[in-house]
Amino acid sequence: MHNENVDLFKEVFETYKEYSGTVVETHIQKLRELDRFLPPMQSFFIVTNTSKQTYEFVSKNFEYTLGLSAERMLNEGVTYWFQNFHPDDLPIWMQVLEDFMKFTMLEVPFEERDRLSYTWNFRVRKSDGMYLNLIEHLNPTYFDESGKPIIGIAHINVVGGSEQRPIIGTIKKLNSQNEYETLYHKNYSQKLLSDSLTNREQDVTRLIALNNTSKQIGEKLFISPRTVDVHRRKILKKLDMDSTQELVQYCLINQFF
Template sequence: MDKRIISDYSEIFESYQEFKGDFLESHISKLRELDKYMPHSSTFFCITNTTTRSFEYVSKNFHSCTGLDVNEMCEQGMTFWWERMHNDEMNLWLESLNDLMAFTMSKVDLHDRKKVSYTWNYRIKVADGSYRPLLQHTTPMYFDEEGKPVIGLAHYSILPMISSALPIQATAKMLNKNNEYETIFFKTYSQVKLIADQITYRERDIIRLVSFGNSTQEIADKLFISANTVNSHRRNILKKTDCKNTSELVARSIREGMI
């Protein structure tokens, strides 16, 4: 493990004292919603500690998802995990974490940070030696006195193998009054043209809700907009992305790790 990586990570998360948020159950509910659309045995949970770079807890299905030893994961902490990340993606992954932290500290009010969930992706080497694309959702559970996340609930989804690597993407979503996620930050770290780069944050939220099987009226209710506005967005999304229909749009969105 490159010591510079550890040093850079520590600078992003230099924190210690904590206070508790009260939106954890809402975030867990949204993760359960996501789980319905993931293949069986493709997801596991961890409790992460950014100050000690450790895993306070790793769910038992970690081994069935990755083939790796759960005891090594717990004993060696994040170093064990980082050593299995694809070398080509380490610096971009750190850049995405830094951007998410900078955005949070400068743009998200202290009292709203407990409503935010973060998503990013990378490749990880599993037990058979292959690199598998992985999507990580992390929800802060405790914060330091400056409002930096310290303890997080991390939900990992091992994605199907694809012919080429997905670009690194970073997203921050905030729960609204209906406990529905709305995108507040998105950035891709690649020159590859993706659906997410062609649409607005609102359209991104609509795609996610369409993918979860919500009707036009249900989407309108969740996002506090009219059904006509939802339909207008849906037409614009198909036009922007050159997708022939909603099924093609949803398939591409899942394949690109956008959901």
């Protein structure tokens, strides 16, 4: 299929009209900020149902991006999807999910759980046998009676070839300004420089990379511009970087976006 005319965001809202005007729409619109870093023509959406181990929706770009079968995704669910995961990544990925759920159920009030965004990375085998590194942003849309997320919409993007990368899991939450704040960030493979940054510094780093001024960052995170500048100096000292492009690459590698 040709991918030039596929509008991933339009496709989602045409399929799930109930998302319009909800926090799900806010999550999805936030992804548009990343289009210049995560090319939309190398991405796709899926809607997951963990209670049934199925996928309720697979966007048109799925087959173009990976060469895998959207029909089998819909008919066979996780059985088909998991068989294409890199065998070294799958058990780590499952541990990430387990930790995410523990953190959610213990640390996040029920009324705030629809404002969460879960992010992790893994490798998937394409139809030609080659692996690609993917990054997934998942937002919960439905919860069971205990408050556990069981249905979510996931945006998945290609971020590299078959090289092994540290698997990193992140949980962010939309604040009242509809800006993400980091609640949880863990490297499951090896120690990176990001381990030296606090959650707040990670948020400031992300917003700097997105070309926000100190005033804009302060408004979004409810801190003063002077405090932002203090964070900025500490971040640049810790990372020994002096350009926005370096920060962008750093955010991509460490999954701050």
